[in-house]
Every structure is written in structure tokens, then in C-alpha cells.
Amino acid sequence: MVEFNFLILVICLFLYVLLGGADFGGGILELLTRGKAASIVTKAIAPVWEANHVWLILVVVILFVGFPSVYSTVLTALHIPVLLVLIGIIMRGSAFTFRHYDIEEKRPMKIYSVIFQYSSLFTTFFLGVTLGGIILGEITMDYREGFYQVYIHPWMNLFSMSMGLFLVLLFAFLAGIFTVSEIKDEKYVRYFAKVTKRLLLGLVITGALVFLTAKLEGHGLLVEFIQSPVSIAAIVLATIALPFLWKYLNHPNVVMLRLIGGFQTTMIVTGWFAIQFPVLVNIKDGPDITLQNAGAPYKVQLYLLIALVVGVLIILPSVGYLYKVFKFGDDTRDNF
Amino acid sequence: MDTFMAARMQMGVSLGFHIIFACIGMVMPWFMFVAEWKWLRTNNPVYLDLAKAWSKGVAIFFAVGAVSGTVLSFELGMLWPGFMEHAGPIFGMPFSWEGTAFFVEAIALGLFLYGWKRLNKKVHLYTGLVVGISGVLSGIFVVSANAWMNAPAGFDWIDGQAFNIDPVKAMFNKAWFSQAHHMTIAAFSATGFAVAGVHAILYLKNKLEIHAKAITIALAFASVAAILQPVSGDLAAKNVAKLQPAKLAAFESHFETQTKAPLIIGGIPDVENETVKYAIKLPGFLSFLAHGDFNAEVIGLDQFPKEEWPPVPITHYSFQIMVGIGTFLMLIAAIFLAGTFKYKHWLEKKWWLKMLFAATPLGFIAVQAGWIVTEVGRQPWIIYGIIKTKDSLTPMPGIQYTFYTISVVYLILSFVVIWLLSRQIKVLHAKYLSNG
Numbered sequence: 001m002v003e004f005n006f007l008i009l010v011i012c013l014f015l016y017v018l019l020g021g022a023d024f025g026g027g028i029l030e031l032l033t034r035g036k037a038a039s040i041v042t043k044a045i046a047p048v049w050e051a052n053h054v055w056l057i058l059v060v061v062i063l064f065v066g067f068p069s070v071y072s073t074v075l076t077a078l079h080i081p082v083l084l085v086l087i088g089i090i091m092r093g094s095a096f097t098f099r100h101y102d103i104e105e106k107r108p109m110k111i112y113s114v115i116f117q118y119s120s121l122f123t124t125f126f127l128g129v130t131l132g133g134i135i136l137g138e139i140t141m142d143y144r145e146g147f148y149q150v151y152i153h154p155w156m157n158l159f160s161m162s163m164g165l166f167l168v169l170l171f172a173f174l175a176g177i178f179t180v181s182e183i184k185d186e187k188y189v190r191y192f193a194k195v196t197k198r199l200l201l202g203l204v205i206t207g208a209l210v211f212l213t214a215k216l217e218g219h220g221l222l223v224e225f226i227q228s229p230v231s232i233a234a235i236v237l238a239t240i241a242l243p244f245l246w247k248y249l250n251h252p253n254v255v256m257l258r259l260i261g262g263f264q265t266t267m268i269v270t271g272w273f274a275i276q277f278p279v280l281v282n283i284k285d286g287p288d289i290t291l292q293n294a295g296a297p298y299k300v301q302l303y304l305l306i307a308l309v310v311g312v313l314i315i316l317p318s319v320g321y322l323y324k325v326f327k328f329g330d331d332t333r334d335n336f
Numbered sequence: 337m338d339t340f341m342a343a344r345m346q347m348g349v350s351l352g353f354h355i356i357f358a359c360i361g362m363v364m365p366w367f368m369f370v371a372e373w374k375w376l377r378t379n380n381p382v383y384l385d386l387a388k389a390w391s392k393g394v395a396i397f398f399a400v401g402a403v404s405g406t407v408l409s410f411e412l413g414m415l416w417p418g419f420m421e422h423a424g425p426i427f428g429m430p431f432s433w434e435g436t437a438f439f440v441e442a443i444a445l446g447l448f449l450y451g452w453k454r455l456n457k458k459v460h461l462y463t464g465l466v467v468g469i470s471g472v473l474s475g476i477f478v479v480s481a482n483a484w485m486n487a488p489a490g491f492d493w494i495d496g497q498a499f500n501i502d503p504v505k506a507m508f509n510k511a512w513f514s515q516a517h518h519m520t521i522a523a524f525s526a527t528g529f530a531v532a533g534v535h536a537i538l539y540l541k542n543k544l545e546i547h548a549k550a551i552t553i554a555l556a557f558a559s560v561a562a563i564l565q566p567v568s569g570d571l572a573a574k575n576v577a578k579l580q581p582a583k584l585a586a587f588e589s590h591f592e593t594q595t596k597a598p599l600i601i602g603g604i605p606d607v608e609n610e611t612v613k614y615a616i617k618l619p620g621f622l623s624f625l626a627h628g629d630f631n632a633e634v635i636g637l638d639q640f641p642k643e644e645w646p647p648v649p650i651t652h653y654s655f656q657i658m659v660g661i662g663t664f665l666m667l668i669a670a671i672f673l674a675g676t677f678k679y680k681h682w683l684e685k686k687w688w689l690k691m692l693f694a695a696t697p698l699g700f701i702a703v704q705a706g707w708i709v710t711e712v713g714r715q716p717w718i719i720y721g722i723i724k725t726k727d728s729l730t731p732m733p734g735i736q737y738t739f740y741t742i743s744v745v746y747l748i749l750s751f752v753v754i755w756l757l758s759r760q761i762k763v764l765h766a767k768y769l770s771n772g
């Protein structure tokens with residue numbers, strides 16, 4: 001039972017990284033390209049904007065219902081980076097909406113854009129830092145160790161920071177792929193393909209940095225990685241996909257680009273979970289929180305699963321309909 | 337301010353902020369739906385303009401509602417980990433259903449906002465209805481979770497641990513129904529009067545048809561709600577008398593257990609001397625309101641050790657404010673109904689439009705006051721009779737600073753939203769004026 005709920009948790013996380021990632025990345029991409037993509041990004045994201053958001057909520061709800069100790073431990077030890085993420089979410093969410101709905105006027109639009117772009121970067125970075133803190137294992141349950149050790153050190157370290165960078169590049173890369181396949185204007189296609197290729201290079205480099213800093217911080221990421229056949233397979237597959245991605249960036253093809261980009265991201269997340277599994281949160285001075293010891297009682301898991309399955313049965317067709325109406329609909333019809 | 341106080345204030349500010357957007361997100365889609373439906377029936381383009389103008393506002397409110405809700409779902413754990421660790425598995429079920437309801441709401445709203453030209457007219461209208469229904473459902477689910485904190489059910493509490501958890505029993509706890517209907521009605525009343533108030537002031541300036549139509553739609557909902565509200569509130573109070581006598585005693589400032597208990601109106605509670613100064617007392621009425629019998633005994637605060645008393649003055653004042661506003665809104669509703677069915681000329685009068693304008697914020701003030709009654713009235717418990725609020729506090733020091741930060745962010749955001757909306761309204765208004 002608990003495994004099923006965990007699986008759904010992982011799927012929600014995937015979808016958040018993929019779909020939510022593309023819209024967080026949209027802001028970062030705008031920042032990197034000095035606003036060139038703004039209208040394209042907005043147009044592509046707007047209708048699915050709220051729906052993307054919900055994956056994160058689902059993750060949180062599954063956590064506090066099904067794995068309450070993960071929820072309360074993480075939110076206690078990583079209170080500060082999570083707070084920063086939340087402030088970022090408030091700012092970018094509001095700025096995006098305001099930009100979309102406020103009456104056209106240069107100055108306010110400019111301000112919304114700047115807030116949206118920088119807070120996208122900021123939020124993504126601290127989301128990565130938070131993930132880094134969960135993986136690294138510097139979280140302590142001994143609250144007498146002093147403020148720094150308990151509330152700062154678990155995330156203020158090289159590994160978590162490079163996780164932050166990695167996520168920034170990953171999200172920007174996803175948005176790049178999304179944008180390349182969305183634009184029609186030939187000149188911009190080339191430009192964004194170039195940017196996306198650079199982001200891909202950066203992604204590979206920061207990926208290496210993550211392993212390096214893990215070693216520096218004393219986390220056996222590399223060793224665990226080598227011992228996990230699934231992770232190796234995942235990374236090998238992700239690497240094999242690289243040349244194809246390169247090819248389709250040179251000759252954009254909507255379906256292939258999205259498929260391969262999505263595939264690579266899936267592989268990255270799979271590789272990570274394979275290493276981590278069944279540990280959910282690494283703890284410094286006590287037993288790690290694992291799938292087995294964090295799960296809520298059977299009955300709770302059962303009802304959670306029922307709610308999730310029914311939810312999915314209702315939601316999936318509706319999401320499908322939403323995408324159908326907006327992605328494959330007639331582009332010439334305007335919205336308002 | 338200590339960490340504990342700061343955490344409580346932060347929770348209150350975040351929830352108080354969210355609830356405004358949540359109410360609007362629950363109710364405005366219904367107004368839009370009616371406007372569009374009227375347009376399809378009458379072909380009067382004013383209705384279409386109204387539906388579109390409202391839908392822009394809704395999009396803004398919806399987005400801010402969603403981000404502030406997201407913040408809340410983290411805050412519960414950031415501020416009260418000791419509560420969520422126990423409560424999450426028990427009261428989580430309504431939250432998982434709320435997730436589904438919200439998802440459907442978000443999808444339907446996406447279709448509604450961007451589908452004007454892409455969807456068939458009937459289908460488009462229908463998506464509006466889906467937004468409204470799923471919005472109300474999400475509200476009911478969350479309130480059911482909150483009701484569980486007031487009337488914990490569905491588990492056995494043994495040595496500080498929950499056993500035999502039954503999420504279904506927890507969800508359908510003894511308080512959920514009375515809170516759910518009262519809250520849903522409140523959302524309609526608050527949003528309806530707010531919308532009517534804004535259009536009333538515009539109508540005062542220029543007698544445009546669009547504003548008259550808007551007022552009628554908003555008040556059609558709000559007036560029914562406002563008339564049901566006291567009835568529903570009375571049921572809520574009876575339920576509180578049964579489940580949480582200390583809360584009832586606190587908001588009624590009822591210190592001494594007695595039969596023929598008096599209803600206290602107004603006044604300043606003096607907790608030290610356990611009396612209320614300068615109040616109007618109606619003997620027997622509290623007994624009647626709480627138990628339906630003028631001679632019934634009503635438990636007072638004297639039955640509880642002093643450290644288990646909720647803060648009396650705050651809950652008392654909040655309750656008075658809520659009931660006072662409820663009475664006033666009921667009066668407006670009565671005038672509206674009389675005006676609609678008999679005295680049509682009333683509804684064009686200046687005093688009427690001014691009265692509506694004055695009522696703009698009242699419903700929301702009552703909502704805030706009502707939540708203060710519920711939440712502060714539950715103190716010192718976070719789960720009534722099970723876990724104390726102070727025992728579930730995060731061990732992290734310095735919550736004062738997060739409280740200041742969150743408050744400043746929300747304060748700024750509130751100003752921006754108000755500014756943005758007034759710009760929208762001005763543009764719309766100007767467009768109409770130039771069209772003659």
C-alpha cells in the first residue's frame with residue numbers, strides 16, 4: 001500500500017519537475033534572454049498555469065497524510081530555505097498573473113516582468129537547495145546543537161548550493177525545449193536552440209559539480225551511484241539521448257524535442273530515486289527516515305490511495321481535454 | 337512578542353489573507369455563470385461584457401488564492417510540526433479530496449478564461465458551473481479539516497499517540513456540517529455584498545446598465561445567503577454549546593454556570609472579576625439560543641480551570657461584530673427583496689446605493705471575525721481536548737522574523753491587488769462611458 005502511495009508521490013514530483021519546471025524555467029529563460037521569450041512563454045504557459053501548480057500541493061498533501069514524519073522533519077530543519085521558496089512562489093505567481101491581466105502600461109509591466117524573472121530564479125535555486133538538504137544527511141534531530149547546526153548547516157553547504165544551480169539549469173533547459181518547439185519565427189527558433197544547447201552543456205557540468213560537492217561534503221553519492229544498476233542505466237540512457245536532442249535542436253520537431261527532453265529529465269529523477277530509495281530523508285545523528293518507518297498506518301494509506309486514484313481518474317481526462325483545447329486548437333483564434 | 341505568539345499571529349495573518357481570496361474564488365464563478373447564462377438567454381451583450389469583466393478579476397483572485405493556499409499547506413508544518421505529525425494522517429483525507437476539487441476547478445477555470453472562442457457556447461457555460469461547484473467543494477473539504485480540530489474524531493488517543501485511525505470518521509466529525517454550511521453561506525454573503533457595493537458606487541456615478549445588472553446578480557445570491565446566515569449561525573452556536581462549552585462561554589462572556597442564562601449584548605468583559613460591564617442582558621435568551629429552552633443550564637467558564645480559558649475579550653468582541661454585521665446584512669437583504677418584488681423605485685434611490693456601498697467590506701469583516709471566534713475560541717487547544725497549541729510549536733527560534741516578513745509580503749500584495757482591480761474597473765467604466 002505504502003509503495004503505491006510513494007509511487008504516486010514520485011509521479012507527482014516528476015510532473016512538477018517537468019511541467020512546473022518548464023514554467024519556473026520560463027522565468028529564468030526570460031531573464032537569460034533579456035525578455036525575448038516573454039510573450040511566447042506567457043502564451044504557452046498561461047492556460048495550464050494553475051494546473052501545474054497543483055502537483056506541488058499533491059506532493060505536500062501526500063507527504064503529510066502518508067508520511068507525516070518526513071513532512072514535519074523537513075519543514076523543521078529546512079524551515080529557512082522552504083520559507084524562501086514560499087516567498088518566491090508568492091512573488092512569481094502574483095507577478096505572472098498581474099502581468100497577464102493588468103491593463104497594458106509600460107512601467108508596471110516592466111516591474112512585473114523583473115519580479116517574475118528574478119523570483120523564478122530565486123525560487124528554483126532554493127527549491128534545489130532544499131532538495132539538497134534532504135539528500136545530504138546533515139539534518140539533525142538534536143535541537144540542542146545550536147541554531148547554526150540545526151537550522152542553517154543542513155542546507156548551507158556546497159552540495160545543496162550546487163543542487164540549487166543544477167535545478168536552475170534543468171528548469172531553464174526544459175523551458176528552452178518548450179519554447180523552441182512553440183515558436184514559429186525562424187530567427188527566434190535558431191536563437192533559442194542555441195540558448196538551449198548552452199543550457200544543456202551547463203546542465204552536464206553542474207551535474208558533475210553535484211557529484212563532486214557530494215564527495216567534498218562526505219556524502220557517498222558516487223559510490224552509491226556505482227552500486228545502483230538502475231541509476232547507471234538511467235544515466236547511460238540519458239547520455240545516449242543527448243546526440244538526438246542535439247539533432248532535434250538543430251532541426252526542431254515539436255514532438256521529438258518534448259519527448260526526448262522529458263525522457264532525459266525522467267532519467268535524471270529516476271537515477272536519483274534509485275540511489276535514495278528506500279531512504280526518504282537522510283538524518284545525521286539517528287536512523288534515516290525511510291519508506292518503511294515513515295508510513296502512516298495501513299488504513300490511512302488505503303484511504304489516501306483511494307482518494308488519489310479517484311482523483312486521478314477525474315483529473316487525467318480533464319487535463320487531457322485542457323491540453324487538447326489549447327495545444328492543438330486553432331491558433332488563429334485569440335483568447336480574450 | 338515571543339516565538340509562540342509570533343507563530344499564532346503568522347498563522348492568523350496567513351489564513352485571514354487566504355480566506356478572502358478563497359471566498360471570492362468560491363463564489364464569483366457562480367456570478368459569472370449566471371451572467372453568461374443570461375447573455376445566452378437574452379442576447380443582451382451587457383451580460384457578456386459583465387461575465388468577461390468579472391472573469392478577469394477572478395483570474396487575479398484565483399491566482400493569489402492559490403499561492404497563498406500553497407503557502408498555508410507548508411506553514412502548517414513549518415509552524416506546528418508537533419500538530420501535523422499526529423494530525424496529518426487523521427485529518428488529511430479532506431485535504432486529499434480538496435486537492436482533486438481544486439484541480440478540477442483550476443482546469444475548468446482555464447477553459448472558462450481562455451475558451452471564449454474555442455469552446456462551444458453551451459460547453460463554455462458549463463465549465464463556469466464546474467468552476468463554481470468545485471470551488472464550493474474545496475471550501476467544504478478544508479472546513480471539514482478545520483472542524484476536526486474542533487471536534488476530534490476517528491482515532492483513539494493513548495499515551496500521546498493516535499491509534500485505530502479512521503479517516504472517514506475524522507472527516508465527518510460532529511462539527512463539519514455546522515461549520516460547512518455556515519462557511520459556505522458566509523462566502524456567498526461576503527462576496528455578494530462586496531461585488532454589489534463596488535458596482536453600487538459606480539452606478540451612483542453613472543447610471544450604466546451593466547452596473548445595475550451586476551448589482552442584481554450579486555444581491556440575488558447575497559440576499560438569500562444573508563437571510564439564511566443567522567439561522568445557520570444559530571445552529572452553529574447550538575453545536576458549539578454541545579461540543580465546546582468553553583468556547584461558547586468565552587464568546588458569550590458567560591462566566592458563571594446557570595439556568596435561565598442571560599444573553600449578553602455588547603459590553604466590556606472583565607476577566608479578572610468575571611463580569612461584563614455596560615452590557616445589555618436578556619435573561620434566559622442564552623439558554624434558549626444554546627439549547628432551545630429558556631430554562632436550560634448553560635455551562636460557564638467557572639467549570640474550567642483558568643489556564644484552559646480561551647481569551648475572552650477577543651472572542652467576545654469578534655462574536656458581537658459578526659452577529660451585528662449579520663443582522664445588518666439581513667436588513668439590506670430584506671430591503672432588496674422588498675424592492676425586487678414590490679417597491680421597485682427603492683432600488684434606484686441614492687440612500688439605497690450608498691447603503692450598499694457602505695456594506696462593501698462588511699461581509700468579509702464578519703468572515704474574519706467568525707474565524708477568530710472559531711480559532712481563538714478553541715485555545716489553548718490546537719486539537720480540542722487532545723493537544724495544546726503550545727506543545728505543537730516548532731522548536732525553531734526567531735519566528736518573529738518570519739512573521740514580520742510574511743506580513744509585509746501580504747500587506748504589499750493586498751495593496752497591489754486593490755490597485756490593480758481599481759485600474760481594471762476604471763478602464764471598463766471609461767470604455768462604457770465612451771460607448772455612450
Ligand code: HDD
Binds near residue numbers: 514523525573700706
Ligand atoms: C458573512 C459572514 C458571517 C455572518 C454574517 C455570520 N457569520 Fe458566523 N461565522 C462566519 C461568518 C459569518 C464564518 C467566518 O464563516 C465562521 C467561522 C468558522 C465557520 O465555520 O464559520 C463563523 C463561525 C460562527 C460560529 C462558531 C462556529 C464554531 O466555532 O464551530 C458561530 C457560533 C456563529 N458563526 C454564529 C453566527 C450567528 C449567530 C450569526 C448571526 C447573524 C452569524 N454567525 C453571522
Ligand code: HEM
Binds near residue numbers: 345354355481717
Ligand atoms: C480561513 C479561515 C481561517 C482563519 C481566518 C483562521 C484564523 C486563525 C487564527 C486567528 C489563529 C490564531 C489563533 C490563536 O492563536 O489564538 C489560527 C490558528 C490556527 N488555525 Fe485557523 N483559521 C482559519 C481556518 C483554518 C483551517 C481551515 C485550518 C486547518 C485545516 C486552520 C488551522 C489552524 C491552525 C493549525 C492554527 C494554529 C494553532 C492554533 O492557534 O490553534 N485554520 N487560525
Ligand code: HEM
Binds near residue numbers: 358397402471475
Ligand atoms: C476555511 C478555510 C478555507 C477555505 C474556505 C478555503 C478555500 C479555498 C478555495 C476555494 C481555494 C481555491 C482558490 C481560489 O478559488 O481562489 C483554495 C485554495 C487553496 N487552499 Fe484554501 N481554503 C481554506 C483554508 C485553507 C487552509 C487552512 C489550507 C492549508 C492547509 C488551504 C490550502 C489551500 C491550497 C493549497 C490552495 C491552492 C490549491 C492549489 O494550488 O492546488 N486552504 N482554498
